[in-house]
Amino acid sequence: MRIVFQTVNGVRTRVLFAGDPSAYPILLIHGFGISADTWVRNIDALGKDFFVVAPDMVGHGFTDPVDFAGDAPHQKTVDHLVSLINLYGFQRLCISGSSYGALIGALLYLRLPRRVNKLVINGSGSCFNTEEELAVATKGAFENARGVIMNPTLETCRKRMGNIVYDVASVPEEVLHVQLTTYAASETVKAWEQAIKGMMQIEKVRPYRIYERLEDIDVDTLVVWGREDRRGHYARAVEAVKRMPRARLLTFEKCGHMPFMEHSDLYNHEIKAFLAE
Numbered sequence: 001m002r003i004v005f006q007t008v009n010g011v012r013t014r015v016l017f018a019g020d021p022s023a024y025p026i027l028l029i030h031g032f033g034i035s036a037d038t039w040v041r042n043i044d045a046l047g048k049d050f051f052v053v054a055p056d057m058v059g060h061g062f063t064d065p066v067d068f069a070g071d072a073p074h075q076k077t078v079d080h081l082v083s084l085i086n087l088y089g090f091q092r093l094c095i096s097g098s099s100y101g102a103l104i105g106a107l108l109y110l111r112l113p114r115r116v117n118k119l120v121i122n123g124s125g126s127c128f129n130t131e132e133e134l135a136v137a138t139k140g141a142f143e144n145a146r147g148v149i150m151n152p153t154l155e156t157c158r159k160r161m162g163n164i165v166y167d168v169a170s171v172p173e174e175v176l177h178v179q180l181t182t183y184a185a186s187e188t189v190k191a192w193e194q195a196i197k198g199m200m201q202i203e204k205v206r207p208y209r210i211y212e213r214l215e216d217i218d219v220d221t222l223v224v225w226g227r228e229d230r231r232g233h234y235a236r237a238v239e240a241v242k243r244m245p246r247a248r249l250l251t252f253e254k255c256g257h258m259p260f261m262e263h264s265d266l267y268n269h270e271i272k273a274f275l276a277e
Contacts, residue, residue, distance in 0.1 A: 001043045005062075008055075009083035014062040016040075016054040018047025024275070025093040027085065027108075028054035029101035031258075032199075033145045033192055035061030037178040038098065041264035042271075049272060050094075055084055057101070059191030061182055073195040074208040078107050085112070094118035094275060098258060099231060100126045100199075106210045109219055118275060119221045123257045125232030127210055128240040131202055134209075137231055142196050149192055152183035164257040166228050171261065214243040221247035222274045226255030226262065 001018045016036045026046055028039045036054040046052045056063035058080045059073070066076050081104065085093065095116055097105030102124035109116040121127055125137045148156045157179045162168035182188050198204055210217065221244055225237045234251075241249045250270060252259040260267045 001040075001047070006084070006087065008080060008087055011058060011066060011080060012064045013058075013080070013084065014056045015084075016043055017052060018043045019049070019051040021051050023049065023051040025051045025053060025088070025090045026271075026275075027081070027090075027093055027095045027105075028052065029081070029095065029097035029105050030054070030057065030060070031099035031101050032141065032195070033060070033149070034175075035178055035182060037061070037175050038258065038261060040172055040175060042260050042268055045264070045268040046271060050275070053084075053088065055081070057081070057104070059188070059195055061178070065187055065191035065194075068194050068198055070194075070198065072198040072201070072204040072208060074104065074107065074205070077104055078111060081108060082111060085115070091115055092117050094120065096120035096122065096260075096271065097124070098122045098260065099124050103127050103208070103210065106217060107208060109217065110210070110213070113219070116219060119217070119219050120224060120271065120274070121221065122224045122260055123226055123229045123232050125229075125236070128232060128236040130211065130236075131206075131209075133233065133236070134205070135200075135202055138196075138200050141231070142200065145192070145196075148179075149183050149189055152180050154180055157183070164231060165262055166226065166254050166256040167262070170258075170263075175261075211240075214240055215245065217247070218245045220274075220277070222250055222270075223247055224250045224252065224259050224267070224270070226252050226257060226259050228255060229257050231257045 059065035095105040102121040103126035148160045157176045161171045241247045
C-alpha cells in the first residue's frame with residue numbers, strides 16, 4: 001500500500017492505493033466520521049489482482065474540508081469523487097462503499113451508470129433504512145461520535161468502534177491511532193459538525209435517498225451485511241435486494257457494521273469472486 005496527496009478539483013485529497021494502475025480499478029469509500037484507513041486489511045489483498053484506490057472523503061481523514069453551506073454533504077462529496085474518478089481516467093470500475101460511503105457509491109452509480117459496472121454495498125442503513133429509521137440511526141451515530149471527536153483518547157476511539165462492530169478485537173490498532181490523529185485537528189471537528197448537522201435534517205437529505213429508487217440500481221451488486229449490525233436492519237437489506245434488478249445478499253455471521261474489517265480474509269475472497277463473475 002502507498003499513500004499520495006492529489007489535488008482533486010482544488011481539494012487536497014489523501015489517497016491510499018495499491019496494485020497495477022493498468023488493472024481493473026476498485027474505488028473503496030469509507031463511512032462517515034472516519035477515514036480510508038478502515039480498509040487497511042483489504043487494500044493490499046485486493047491490490048494483488050486489481051488497482052485499488054481508497055480516498056479520504058472531503059472533510060474526513062487528511063483530506064481538506066469544503067464548505068457545505070448548511071446543506072447535507074452528499075452532493076459535494078459525490079462531486080469530489082467524480083472528479084477523482086475523472087482524474088484517474090477510470091472508464092469502468094467497481095465501487096465498494098461502507099455505511100454512508102455505500103450511499104455515496106450508489107449515488108455515483110446513478111451519476112455514472114455507464115462507467116460503474118460493479119457495486120458493493122457494505123452494511124448501509126444510509127441506503128436501506130426508512131426515513132424514521134434513518135433519523136434514529138443518524139442520531140445514534142452523532143451521539144456515538146460526539147464525545148470522542150470533541151475529546152479524543154485512544155480508549156474512547158476504541159470504545160466508539162466497539163459500539164458498531166461485533167468484537168472490538170477485530171479493529172486494527174493502527175486505525176485507532178489514525179482516528180486519534182485526525183480528531184486532534186480542529187478543522188476535522190468543524191467539518192464533522194457541519195456535515196452531521198446537515199445529515200440530521202431529513203428534508204435536506206431526502207433528495208439523496210435511494211430507498212425509493214432501488215429499482216434504478218441496475219448494475220451487478222453485492223450487498224454485504226453483518227447479521228449483528230446495529231446501524232442497519234438486516235431485514236431491510238433482505239427486502240432491498242429483492243427490489244434491485246441485479247443484486248444478491250452475502251451475510252456474515254457474528255459480524256457488525258464493518259464486514260470488510262471484521263472478517264477481512266473472507267471478505268477479500270468474496271469480493272474477488274464477485275469481480276470474477
